[in-house]
Amino acid sequence: MAKLKKSKTRQANQFVQQNSASPMNTTGGRTEPENLETIDTAVQASQKSVVSREKEIGERAEQPTGPVGLDIGTSHVVMAQNAGRHVTTVNQLNAFFTIPYSKFTKKILVENEITFFEKNNQFYILGYSAENFANMFNTNTRRTMRRGLLSNKEDEGINVLQSLIKTLIAPVTNNEVICFSLPGSPVDSANSVIYHESIIKMFLAGLGYRPLSINEGLATVMSELSNDNFTGLGISMGGGMCNICLAYLSVPVINFSIEKGGDYIDNMVGSSVGEPATKIKAIKEGSLNLSRAPQDRVETALDIYYVDLVSNLLNALEAELKTTSKMPNINTSIPISLSGGTVLPKGFKELFEKGLKKVNLPIEISEVRIAEDPLNTTAKGALVMALSEEI
Numbered sequence: 001m002a003k004l005k006k007s008k009t010r011q012a013n014q015f016v017q018q019n020s021a022s023p024m025n026t027t028g029g030r031t032e033p034e035n036l037e038t039i040d041t042a043v044q045a046s047q048k049s050v051v052s053r054e055k056e057i058g059e060r061a062e063q064p065t066g067p068v069g070l071d072i073g074t075s076h077v078v079m080a081q082n083a084g085r086h087v088t089t090v091n092q093l094n095a096f097f098t099i100p101y102s103k104f105t106k107k108i109l110v111e112n113e114i115t116f117f118e119k120n121n122q123f124y125i126l127g128y129s130a131e132n133f134a135n136m137f138n139t140n141t142r143r144t145m146r147r148g149l150l151s152n153k154e155d156e157g158i159n160v161l162q163s164l165i166k167t168l169i170a171p172v173t174n175n176e177v178i179c180f181s182l183p184g185s186p187v188d189s190a191n192s193v194i195y196h197e198s199i200i201k202m203f204l205a206g207l208g209y210r211p212l213s214i215n216e217g218l219a220t221v222m223s224e225l226s227n228d229n230f231t232g233l234g235i236s237m238g239g240g241m242c243n244i245c246l247a248y249l250s251v252p253v254i255n256f257s258i259e260k261g262g263d264y265i266d267n268m269v270g271s272s273v274g275e276p277a278t279k280i281k282a283i284k285e286g287s288l289n290l291s292r293a294p295q296d297r298v299e300t301a302l303d304i305y306y307v308d309l310v311s312n313l314l315n316a317l318e319a320e321l322k323t324t325s326k327m328p329n330i331n332t333s334i335p336i337s338l339s340g341g342t343v344l345p346k347g348f349k350e351l352f353e354k355g356l357k358k359v360n361l362p363i364e365i366s367e368v369r370i371a372e373d374p375l376n377t378t379a380k381g382a383l384v385m386a387l388s389e390e391i
């Protein structure tokens, strides 16, 4: 027990020293002894297990009593708080559905505690409620984000995303720290994260928080690699994109993203076999097992595009590591932690390991691990960062 305590403090020291150089640290280097306590709390949080739940329809937003981690993902928005022996998370579907305005419908929506707002003679139904409506109308929900960033295809995307976030967190008056996830710059497109980051920051500051951002790949490192001194590769494979970060003692050395993820698999498989992407998504989430031979043509196509996605990611990683001038001189082998919904099917780790053998990375990998709770890893990692920034 004593040994564990000592090693945690050692990690905390390294964390605070290295983190002061981190671009994520908006307050600059704070290495005074009194701050070690908050760093210790952050390290301890990264070692806690997650208790997660879906936002219930009609449920009020949480009133945070401490720092908050917020994962703003293409598919889900997840908020995390430090609560005793656990980290607790609540998730909301990042989706909406519009229906025409009528007084009668409004009454029914209110009575059923559906979350919505009114604009331009329409009701915007938010989150999990939107999914129920879309299923009833046998169509798809709409998304506020596309490939990890605010969608430029939806005029009301920003308003809807802000309303969705407000279903999870209530305004505060104490300048509470909130750390939200931000994708790395995509290597396969000219999209920039600056606009997205600024809009989210302004909105969260307007709710009374002190916002800071964390790269999504680094969030995986902060959540999963505390026993490795926060050194290794954190890879988050979500719906809209994959985020990759190589960190050394919690400092992001290289981070980037590719604009492909679970949605890419659903769309490519759908168009290959002539089925809607939503149907493919349901099959993928319900029964895909990548460790056995495909049973039909949908599974064959899912297998092909899973291999394709992993090979895209690993080729981009190889190219980044080989061309960077920032490569640290790491003389031991490092782990890879994989998070995000796309890593969930059985057999994914083995598929990834197979792909890894086909590339020639300039660093040695000790092992590949699936994160403890892949759908909540980013929010937990963001919380760890938020806790370390508390004054």
Ligand SMILES: Nc1ncnc2c1ncn2[C@@H]1O[C@H](COP(=O)(O)OP(=O)(O)OP(=O)(O)O)[C@@H](O)[C@H]1O
Residues within 6 Å of the ligand: 071, 072, 073, 074, 075, 076, 077, 147, 148, 149, 236, 237, 238, 239, 240, 241, 242, 261, 262, 263, 281, 284, 285, 286, 288, 339, 340, 341, 342, 343, 344, 345, 374, 375
């Ligand atoms: N059990 C499952 N098996 C396979 N895929 C799954 C499973 N559950 C969720 N997914 C997929 O995971 C993706 C969503 O993952 P996640 O919630 O991590 O993404 P996100 O953080 O919202 O998106 P991003 O990080 O790309 O912006 C979707 O493509 C979804 O279909």
Ligand SMILES: [Mg+2]
Residues within 6 Å of the ligand: 071, 072, 073, 074, 216, 236, 237, 238, 239, 340, 378
């Ligand atoms: Mg994500």
